[in-house]
Every structure is written in C-alpha cells, then in structure tokens.
C-alpha cells in the first residue's frame with residue numbers, strides 16, 4: 416500500500432519580479448547554501464538577505480525558507496526516486512534549487528506553472544544552464560504524477576532528523592517523542608513579556624490576547640510587532656513564554672545584584688531590570704550585545720553590560736547575590752520558531768556544547784555569594800544539556816542543593832515540573848493555549 420499526494424487544490428498566480436529588484440527565490444537559495452555551514456542562523460541570514468526587500472517579497476522569502484526547512488525530509492523523499500545529485504561541485508546548489516521548487520509545488524500556494532517555471536529560471540540565473548532540462552523534467556514529472564511513499568511512514572518521521580527522533584524517544588518514550596516531533600513542526604504563537612507585570616491583563620485585552628498562567632501575554636502569530644500598541648513606548652518585548660520563566664523566579668531580588676550570563680539579546684536582562692534587580696549582563700558577542708543596548712534603551716531600563724567570555728572572567732570579578740545562566744545550547748526546543756535547527760544541528764555539534772556548559776556552570780559558582788541562588792537554563796530538549804548537567808554539577812559541588820521550583824511561582828501551572836523540582840518544558844505543554852518552546856530550568860542554592 417502506498418500513500419499518494421497531489422498538489423493543493425487552489426493556487427495563486429505566479430509572482431512576477433519587477434526589473435532590478437532582488438529575486439527572493441535567489442535569496443532563498445543563497446540562504447539555504449549558507450545555512451549548510453551550521454554557524455549562521457536563519458534569522459541572521461534573513462536580516463542580511465531580506466534587508467531592503469519590499470515587505471511582500473520579504474514575507475515570501477521567509478515563508479519559502481520556513482516551508483522548505485519544515486518539510487525538508489518529505490521534499491528529499493519526494494525527490495529521491497527522480498533525482499540523483501551529480502558528482503559535480505554544483506550538486507548542493509542544484510539540490511537546493513530542486514528543494515525550493517518542490518516546496519512551492521507541493522507545500523505552498525504557488526501555481527504549478529509558477530513553481531516549475533520560476534525554479535528553471537532560478538537555475539539559469541544561478542549559472543546552472545546545463546541542468547535546466549533536468550530540473551524541468553523532475554518537476555514536471557512530479558507535477559504530473561504526484562508522489563508516493565510506503566504506508567506507515569509519517570511526515571514527522573521524515574522531517575525530524577534521525578538523531579533527534581532517537582534522542583527524544585530515549586528521553587521521553589515513543590508516544591511523547593512523536594507528539595514533541597509533531598508539535599515542533601508547527602508554528603509558535605507570539606509571546607510578550609510586559610515591563611510592568613501588574614498590567615499584563617490590560618495589555619492582553621488591548622491586543623486581543625490572553626495572559627498565560629506564567630504571566631506572559633500570548634497573541635496569535637503573524638501580527639506586525641512594530642504596529643502593536645505599546646511597542647514604541649517600550650511597554651513590552653517579544654519573549655517566548657517558556658524562556659520568560661527563569662527570570663520571574665527572581666521576583667524577590669529587588670535591589671540585589673544578579674549576573675545574567677550569556678545575556679544577549681537581553682530578554683532576561685530586561686526582565687531582571689524590570690523586577691528592580693541590579694542586573695549585570697555578560698555576553699561574549701559584541702554584535703549581539705548591541706541588541707542588548709538597543710533593547711534596554713527601547714524599554715527605558717538600565718543594566719550593566721560586560722563584553723567577555725564568561726568562562727574566562729578575571730579572578731577578582733566581584734561576586735553577586737544571584738546568577739542566571741542561560742547557556743548556549745542546541746536550541747532543539749525552539750524548532751517551531753527556528754526550523755533551520757533541523758538542518759544545522761546534529762548530535763556531534765550538540766555534544767561539543769556540553770563542556771562549555773559545564774565550564775559556564777563552574778564559573779557561575781565562582782561569581783555567586785554563599786546563600787545565593789543559581790538558575791541554569793537552556794532552550795534544549797536534550798537531557799544532556801539540562802538534567803544531566805545539573806546532576807553532575809551537584810555531584811561535583813556538594814555545597815549546592817536544588818531549590819525546587821513550585822507551581823505557586825508559575826501561577827499554579829505544574830505540568831512541566833519534574834520530580835526533582837526542575838522545569839522540563841516540552842512543546843506539547845500548555846497545548847490548549849498553543850504550546851510552548853522546549854526548555855529546561857533548575858534552581859540551585861549555594862549553602863556554603
């Protein structure tokens with residue numbers, strides 16, 4: 416038995432490019448090529464390549480890349496019976512051109528004619544004249560015949576890479592890992608953190624949203640952020656609801672000093688400052704720290720900002736009452752917002768981050784006063800980057816103990832609190848409200 420797919424029923428007319436305007440399909444190809452390096456993120460490339468594009472083209476670029484990345488496994492499976500990459504230095508480019516063509520043909524509203532014709536033109540513009548016939552034949556064949564694959568293979572099994580499926584199954588079991596995979600391929604809502612949390616309900620009402628139990632205001636996605644009330648006055652900032660939880664655990668730290676390690680672009684720094692704490696934001700990326708300055712200025716909040724590698728701070732760096740460490744991680748909890756993770760991340764890369772997280776935790780200890788609290792968090796679903804890091808830190812530092820996170824601190828929401836009192840948020844949590852990013856957070860106290 417096989418499953419057979421055909422194109423969606425109704426399509427838009429092909430998009431014509433004004434003479435001289437950059438072609439969003441060419442920019443999409445460039446972006447896919449650059450993503451293969453693994454270092455630069457889709458968001459960074461979109462701001463580089465999408466800069467100056469008319470908004471319709473910018474939206475199309477974003478949509479084309481998002482669709483291609485979310486359906487990449489399916490797209491490659493569709494192509495496999497009809498296309499063998501040539502033994503040629505252009506193979507990667509050619510494959511990416513075909514991927515963009517299949518994305519438009521089967522997963523977007525582009526007309527068949529528009530999808531095939533624009534993909535052939537893209538190959539020509541990219542200098543791959545020699546392959547235009549091949550592209551035409553592959554796409555026309557798919558348009559005519561549809562595609563099929565064996566029954567029992569589901570979309571998520573193709574679109575989520577094997578290393579992730581395997582690791583989630585091991586950590587969470589077959590049923591939950593499938594649900595995580597399916598949720599990760601969906602779209603995220605738009606979450607805001609309100610500067611004055613006591614006014615969250617008013618802002619939610621003004622923007623037709625709702626207040627989540629954890630305090631974030633949730634809106635439907637797709638709203639133009641700069642046009643929303645309060646943006647210009649700096650009354651709120653965009654921040655995923657799960658990522659907003661750790662800083663709220665410092666609500667009793669008014670006037671106290673808190674290191675925000677790995678702080679850029681500053682979502683948690685703004686929260687700490689808005690709670691009245693004296694935040695010291697540390698990040699090693701000068702470029703990303705610019706965003707911290709811009710963000711603090713927009714919302715009229717203050718914090719000390721330090722450029723530096725947090726694993727290598729001077730021995731005489733003063734200690735603080737608390738440390739919030741939002742460690743660099745594989746970010747596998749954020750695939751809904753960043754589908755490029757499916758292409759960029761892998762097991763080896765994720766494992767290469769583990770010693771850095773360990774070093775950062777050890778440095779956090781050196782910066783913390785006795786009696787102070789250390790909050791460690793990552794936006795990863797991988798236990799190695801969360802639960803395992805905390806377990807080995809506690810084994811190496813008997814002067815620390817967990818201070819369990821309680822449902823009371825989360826507005827009564829207890830779905831994500833594990834037996835150890837840590838927060839293990841999954842994309843399937845708060846499902847009735849549209850889900851959450853995957854996230855881990857543990858709170859430790861330095862006893863001596």
Ligand SMILES: C[S@@+](CC[C@H](N)C(=O)[O-])C[C@H]1O[C@@H](n2cnc3c(N)ncnc32)[C@H](O)[C@@H]1O
Nearest residue numbers: 677678679680681682683698699700724725741
């Ligand atoms: C997950 S992001 C932080 C997000 C941020 N905490 C927020 O809430 O907006 C990780 C950050 O860690 C920074 N980083 C990575 N390694 C670092 C290191 N050794 N020292 C300082 N910052 C580091 C990166 O530049 C990046 O900005």
